[in-house]
Amino acid sequence: MKSGVSSFQTDGAIMIRHGVVILVSLLWFATAEASPCSINGLPLVKNISELPQHNYGRSGLSHTIIAGSVLHGMKEIEVWLQTFAPGSRTPIHRHSCEQVFVVLKGQGTLYLAPSSHSKYPGNPQEFHIFPNSTFHIPVNDVHQVWNTGKHEDLQVLVVISRPPVKVFMYDDWSMPHTASKLKFPYYWDEKCYQTTMWKDEL
Secondary structure, three states: HHHHHHHHHHHHHHHHHHHHHHHHHHHHHHHHHHOOOOOOOOOOOHHHHOOOEEOOOOOOOEEEEEEOOOHOOOOOOOEEEEOOOOOOOEEEEOOOOEEEEEEEEEEEEEEEEEOOOOOOOOOEEEEEOOOOOOOEEEOEEEEEOOOOOOOOOOEEEEEEEOOOOOOEEEEOOOHHHHOEEOOOHHHHOOOOOOOOOOOOOO
């Protein structure tokens, strides 16, 4: 009798363990499918207006990842839609990738210091940007985009190479490159990025 009870208890424990494993597996798959980091089930054709927008704690910014490295598994390029409210701007920064902008609406100013081989950025050149204008930022050139308009948003389509983006930020244009602060993964990649070691190229 004891042997039968013991056998029943053992079989019951095994069944419970199997049930727990199956339940955990189902929960894991359900979570992975619903996770914002999952690339499963993404439609080939997407409506940009339905994609999530975030400001990542920066007042006046709306950032949408149209096609991302971390989020969507892109290997060579990444595409963003960014909107800057009047008076808002990017930090003074550089990154280890090429970047192309297409201005969709609004006006502003591009500040560009093409002096990555100097010890610090120095005084930037100023370029007026406007609807249907386009410009590119070479690798490691320090720059800033500013919506200098008073009434209209500045909206840009941005394409970067070599994602995910690695950003070095500056307090001002006289800050040495060696003192710039690396932000990697960047704010919109933080949640989903798997940490790897990476070295500055300058």
